[in-house]
Every structure is written in structure tokens, then in C-alpha cells.
Amino acid sequence: MKALLITRDSALHAEIASQGAARVPPLTLVATRTGMRDALDRLVPDAPALVIVDAHDFEPSDADMLERLAKHYPEANFMLLTREHQQDLLIRAMRAGVREVLQLPLNHRAFHEAIDRIAASAGVTSMREGKVLAFISCKGGSGATFISTNFGYGLATLAEKKVLLIDLHGQFGDATLYVSDQRPAMTLSDVCSQIARIDGPFLESCLVHVTGGFGILAAADDPGHKVELKAEHMDAILRVARKHYDYILLDVGRQIDAISLRALDSADAIYPVLQLGLPDIRDGRRLLDIFRSLGYPLDNTRLIVNRYEKGGKLRLQDLRSALGADILHTMPNDYLAVTDSVNQGVPVLRLSRNAPVSRSLAELVESITAHRLPENKGLFDRLFGRGDGDQ
Numbered sequence: 001m002k003a004l005l006i007t008r009d010s011a012l013h014a015e016i017a018s019q020g021a022a023r024v025p026p027l028t029l030v031a032t033r034t035g036m037r038d039a040l041d042r043l044v045p046d047a048p049a050l051v052i053v054d055a056h057d058f059e060p061s062d063a064d065m066l067e068r069l070a071k072h073y074p075e076a077n078f079m080l081l082t083r084e085h086q087q088d089l090l091i092r093a094m095r096a097g098v099r100e101v102l103q104l105p106l107n108h109r110a111f112h113e114a115i116d117r118i119a120a121s122a123g124v125t126s127m128r129e130g131k132v133l134a135f136i137s138c139k140g141g142s143g144a145t146f147i148s149t150n151f152g153y154g155l156a157t158l159a160e161k162k163v164l165l166i167d168l169h170g171q172f173g174d175a176t177l178y179v180s181d182q183r184p185a186m187t188l189s190d191v192c193s194q195i196a197r198i199d200g201p202f203l204e205s206c207l208v209h210v211t212g213g214f215g216i217l218a219a220a221d222d223p224g225h226k227v228e229l230k231a232e233h234m235d236a237i238l239r240v241a242r243k244h245y246d247y248i249l250l251d252v253g254r255q256i257d258a259i260s261l262r263a264l265d266s267a268d269a270i271y272p273v274l275q276l277g278l279p280d281i282r283d284g285r286r287l288l289d290i291f292r293s294l295g296y297p298l299d300n301t302r303l304i305v306n307r308y309e310k311g312g313k314l315r316l317q318d319l320r321s322a323l324g325a326d327i328l329h330t331m332p333n334d335y336l337a338v339t340d341s342v343n344q345g346v347p348v349l350r351l352s353r354n355a356p357v358s359r360s361l362a363e364l365v366e367s368i369t370a371h372r373l374p375e376n377k378g379l380f381d382r383l384f385g386r387g388d389g390d391q
Contacts, residue, residue: 050115134252148251154349173251349361
């Protein structure tokens, strides 16, 4: 979508240009004018689909010129940005055809929601609306990275989804090593340092491709590689990713910082991973308390119990009672298959497809995708019905 921006504020110009570039399709600023008089004197030959007007210092005469400008661009949508509501200005803006009025400083979510409404009215459709699923360890060594990476592989190969996994483990993430022997050419830090370039093809080019439908955006592996990661960087990455992938998996690790919080804020579902032991339960309770204090809906937070063995002294019911959260899934204690998979860097579904942990991963894929794809009743046939030569 092409837009004309009317503002004297260079910082606002840069902010809108950056937010627009992160959209799919992008919002492109084809021209900028310093004021209403400048916009009337220098009309854009190729009429924009959107006119964004910074009205925080509007004079009475500017409202007259706004009405005149609307007549020059009769097919354009108009968006007004203002620091305080001026009743007379708003009435005249509505008469001129303005349908979106936003408060300054710019709220990014409100801005994108307004652009979405304008795009929908103009018949501009997005490509996808991917779901963001976050996997977070309650305690170190709980197995969240193994589950998230192998679940991503299962989504891509069994459910035929396009999947992106983002490793948020800071400078010591190793998600790629669980399912690939490729060395990342680009990392999350590299993408954030070039955030103005973010779009679908650029993001895809930065991934380690495990399969044609499953890619991983690696964490930085060099402790000396210091790039300031900002919460708005995560907003931009996820906004693009949702349009290009069916599922975006977040391997959050254990740290709770500005980046991981922004990622968790955007998640459609959060899966804390823990084992059935007292230290895990204690740390799990602390983590869920944090989520409750942040206002995360309890219905969107469901537990995954890893290395589960029936007959132990602690029962699943004890875990539910202690944490007050539902259990989505249990992963069996399949030590040999998991160890072989991790040591070889090969997805367990490919290496040991008949192993109990592989069957459990297939069940997890089926349980999460079944409500979206009721026809996915053949996952087990697809996984276990092949000959050995298909590995």
C-alpha cells in the first residue's frame, strides 16, 4: 500500500517508515510533505492509497486545506495523528473523509490495527495469520529445546505446515544443533541489526533450513557479538513471521527480559516444560505466578511434562493441584532415542520413528493442529506406514 505522510517531525517519519516496512504487504511512503500547504502545492502524481496527517500543531486554516486535499485524492483513506482531541478539528476531519484518528505518541499496535482496517476495506489481503506458540523451561535441563525443535519438525513433516522457530536463548542458544549440522549464517542479533530490511524473503534467507517447511532463526553464538535487542525488534519480526508461516515457535529458555516478555505477550499459547520433580514444580509455580502477575490468560498456558514415567511417587494430579494449570501433554522418558537424536543433530522423528518419544511427538502435533485441520487423522499412518528406505 502506498502512503503520503504529512509531517515536520523527522523522528515520526522514521518511526512510521520502519513500522510500514515491517508489514506484509509493506506500507510504503512514496512521498513526504512538511505541511498541508506543501501537500497541496506538490500533489503526488501517482495518487496514494493512504494519507497520514500529523495534526498535532494544526492551525484553523489547515483544516480547510485538509478538506481540499481530500478532494484531490478522492480514493485515498485518511489517517489523522494528534496529541489531543480537538472537537472542531475532528468534526471537520470526519467531513473530509478521515476515518482513523490516532493519539500521539504513536501506539504501534493501534497503528497496525488501523492499517489492517484500511487494508481490509481496500481489499488488500494478507498471506497468512500464523500462530505463535512459546515453549519455556521451568527449570534448566527440562527439555524445552528438544521438544520445541522436534515439534517444529513434526509440524512441518507430519502436518505439512510452514514453521519458523526463533531461538531466544540469548548468546548461548543451541536450538539448531538439536536438528541440524548446519552453521547459522545469520542470527537473531544480525536480523535485529538490520531490522529496517525485515520482510518475508529477508527473514527466510536468515534461517537454518531443517526441511523445506521448517527453518530456525538461531540465537547469537558469539558472546562478544553485542547488538542491542529491543522489544520493538521482536514486534517487527513476529509481525512479518505471522504473514509468512503457519506456526512460529519460540524457544524462550528461562530468562525473563524485555525481549522474551514481548515475545510472550504476542504468544497465542504458552507451554511451560517441566519434569515431575519437586525442584521443577517449585520453579514452575514461580513462573506461573509471574505469568499471572502479567495478566496472561490461564487458558492459554498449559503444561508439558517431560520424561514422564507412570507409577512414580508424584502424580500428574499432584502437579495440577500444586500449579493450578492444565497439562497439555506428557512426553515419555525415552532416554536412548532422545540421546541419539541430540548427539547426532537429527530429528528424532526421522532417526527413530518407532520410538515412544516419536509417537508422543506425533500425538502432540495432532492435538495442537486437529482443531484447525480436522482432516489430519492420518498423522500416524504418515509417520509409521513408510518403509525404512524413507528415513
